[in-house]
Amino acid sequence: MRPPPGTVQAKETSPVSLELLPDLILTLLLLIMAWGALYAPQRADAMTLFIAFGIVVALIWARLDAPDLALAEAAIGAGLTGVLLMHAARELPGELHQTNRTATYWGALAFAVVASLMFLAHLLYDDSLMSAGLLDAETDMTPRLRTLADAAVPESGVEHPVTAVLLNFRAWDTLLELLVLLFALSGLRQLFRDGQSSENRATSQWPESLALMSAWARVLAPLLVVTGGYLLWRGSSEPGGAFQAGSLLAAAAVILRLTGLLPPLRWSSVLLRLSVVAGALFFLVVAAATAIWGDGWLVYPVAYNGLLIITIEAIATLSIAITLSLLVIGEREDLRT
Amino acid sequence: MTAIELYLTLGVAVFLLSLHGLMTLHDPIRRLIAVNLMGAGTFLVMVSLAKRTEVPDPVLHALVVTGLVVAISATAFALRLIIAANKDDATTSEDSAQR
Numbered sequence: 001m002r003p004p005p006g007t008v009q010a011k012e013t014s015p016v017s018l019e020l021l022p023d024l025i026l027t028l029l030l031l032i033m034a035w036g037a038l039y040a041p042q043r044a045d046a047m048t049l050f051i052a053f054g055i056v057v058a059l060i061w062a063r064l065d066a067p068d069l070a071l072a073e074a075a076i077g078a079g080l081t082g083v084l085l086m087h088a089a090r091e092l093p094g095e096l097h098q099t100n101r102t103a104t105y106w107g108a109l110a111f112a113v114v115a116s117l118m119f120l121a122h123l124l125y126d127d128s129l130m131s132a133g134l135l136d137a138e139t140d141m142t143p144r145l146r147t148l149a150d151a152a153v154p155e156s157g158v159e160h161p162v163t164a165v166l167l168n169f170r171a172w173d174t175l176l177e178l179l180v181l182l183f184a185l186s187g188l189r190q191l192f193r194d195g196q197s198s199e200n201r202a203t204s205q206w207p208e209s210l211a212l213m214s215a216w217a218r219v220l221a222p223l224l225v226v227t228g229g230y231l232l233w234r235g236s237s238e239p240g241g242a243f244q245a246g247s248l249l250a251a252a253a254v255i256l257r258l259t260g261l262l263p264p265l266r267w268s269s270v271l272l273r274l275s276v277v278a279g280a281l282f283f284l285v286v287a288a289a290t291a292i293w294g295d296g297w298l299v300y301p302v303a304y305n306g307l308l309i310i311t312i313e314a315i316a317t318l319s320i321a322i323t324l325s326l327l328v329i330g331e332r333e334d335l336r337t
Numbered sequence: 338m339t340a341i342e343l344y345l346t347l348g349v350a351v352f353l354l355s356l357h358g359l360m361t362l363h364d365p366i367r368r369l370i371a372v373n374l375m376g377a378g379t380f381l382v383m384v385s386l387a388k389r390t391e392v393p394d395p396v397l398h399a400l401v402v403t404g405l406v407v408a409i410s411a412t413a414f415a416l417r418l419i420i421a422a423n424k425d426d427a428t429t430s431e432d433s434a435q436r
Contacts, residue, residue, distance in 0.1 A: 023340045027347045034351050037370050038358035050370050057377055064344065064384050065393045069401055076405050081373065081412055088416040089366055092423055108357040116350035123342050149396055161395035162402070170399060177403045184410035191417045243402055320406070327413035 023063060030056045039105060043094070047085045054078025067239035068162045071231065075247035076324075083254055084328045157305030158236040166241065167309045171298045175287065178280040178316060181323045185276065188327060189267070192336045214259040221261075224252035232317050236306070242313040246320030253325035264333040265326060272322065279319030283312055341385050348381030365419045369412060376408045 033056055036049035054077040061070035149165055156164035166174050228248035235241030256262035265272055286308060291297040300308050326334060355374035362368050380401045387397035 020340060020343065023343050027343060030347060031350065031354075034354055034374055037374060038355060038362065038367060043364060043366055046367055046370060050373070053374065053377070057381070060344065060381070061384060063340070064388050066384050066387070066398050066401075068398055069380075069384060069405075072402050072405050076409050077377070081409050084409070084413055084416065085366065085370070088420060091420050092366065107361065108354055111357045112350050112354040115353045116346050119349045120342070120346040123345065149394075150392070162398045165395045165399035166402065170396070173400070173403050177406055180407050181410050184414045187414045188417050191421045241402075243406055324409065327410060 026056060026060050026063065030060065039108070043089065044086075047082065047089065050085065051078050051082035054081065068241065068244070071239060071244040072247065075244060075251060079251055080247060080254065080324060080328050083258075087258075087329055155302065155305075157300065157302075157307075157309050160235065160237055160239065160241075162239070163235050163241045163309070163313075166243075167312060168300065168305065171283075171287075174316075175280065175283045175298070178283060178319065181320065181327075182277065182280055185323050185326055185330075188330060189335045192332050210259070214261065217255045217259040217261055221252040221256050224248050224255075228252070228317070228321075232313060235313065236310060242316045243320060245313075246317045247324055249317065249321035250324035250328065253321065254329050257325065257329050264331070265322070266333075267335050275318050275322050276326070277319070279312075279316035282315045286312060341388050344381055344385040344388075348378045348385060350378075351375075351381065352378030365423075366416075369415055369419070372415075373408060373412060376404065380404060 030053065033049050033053035037046050037053050040046040040049055054073060057077060058070045058074040061067070061073055149161060149169055152169065153159065153161050153164045156168040158164050158167065225248075228245040231240035231248065232242060232245035235245070253262065253265075257265075267273065286300075287298045290299050290301070294301055352375050355371040355378065358371035359368055359375065362371060383397050383401055384393075387394035
């Protein structure tokens with residue numbers, strides 16, 4: 001967004017232009033939320049402010065032209081992580097240590113303010129960062145990668161550059177990420193011991209008196225499923241994709257599960273286990289097939305790459321959705337029966 | 338000052354604030370929140386750097402999408418570890434009380 005020619009002079013003389021106002025407000029909000037998420041007196045307040053922090057971060061992603069991240073952050077960073085924290089915190093006793101709060105406040109404040117002011121001063125008034133190429137697009141490595149990525153997008157099978165990077169150019173990352181999800185889930189399963197009685201069965205659902213929430217869940221869940229499908233489909237040409245769609249579906253499952261409208265997702269069900277591993281498995285099969293018969297590990301044949309990417313994304317969405325919902329609200333009866 | 342410099346500094350500030358929180362706070366849930374906030378600060382720096390060019394850098398965006406999912410996996414696992422450690426503490430203190 002360039003200002004009209006007349007205002008250019010004024011822009012250069014004033015250190016902070018009016019265009020920065022929304023950014024300054026978001027910066028201030030984010031610092032307040034971060035502060036509250038760390039130091040709010042009650043743990044429940046801290047967790048709520050952490051969710052608010054996620055929402056402000058999603059707005060900042062939108063300001064920074066990163067709609068994919070705004071979608072993912074709102075669904076995963078703010079939504080699912082918040083539910084995860086609150087759901088788990090009920091199984092913990094209240095906070096034990098309430099000491100030296102005031103000392104901590106001032107220490108943190110001094111530490112963060114001094115260090116980030118030093119960083120800002122360095123950024124603004126020292127040429128060494130500039131000459132090292134931090135803010136100079138010409139001398140830096142990543143824009144070159146970006147140019148390479150942009151140039152290759154037409155051949156990738158999808159039109160949206162972020163999806164092309166995730167599912168084609170750096171498909172390795174995405175494959176390993178699906179494996180990380182699998183490892184996290186199997187780690188989670190190890191921590192539910194078989195001998196334990198399910199003492200917290202009563203607390204595994206929210207009070208039934210929350211009729212409003214259960215009524216909302218009936219409206220929200222289908223909407224989330226439709227939005228998730230839309231994001232998956234549009235992800236090939238516009239912001240969206242498997243991760244955003246998967247986390248929306250997971251959110252639908254979490255809402256239904258918490259209101260008791262969905263029965264426990266039983267680990268003993270072959271269908272459930274299959275859908276958990278399907279994403280990584282299909283990805284590996286494609287990788288092995290391209291390595292054996294094609295041009296190399298995860299180098300898709302050009303004629304089929306669009307179809308392959310959509311298929312991988314659809315299967316990965318299912319796996320991501322089920323794994324994330326198990327990670328967030330998995331209880332003994334979900335994971336050990 | 339441009340928006341990119343502002344958000345770079347914000348990312349550094351959030352990272353440092355939560356690093357301090359991680360070192361000084363005692364409650365495990367708050368420490369976990371601090372780790373998540375440190376991640377958010379790192380992502381802020383990455384996405385600000387992606388904005389340097391006219392069209393933002395899709396490689397960095399894709400890396401941050403990956404990072405978000407890895408962060409929630411790690412958080413879920415860490416929470417379960419905290420709960421398990423807490424149960425262990427509870428049972429050992431019960432045992433010593435009975436003796």
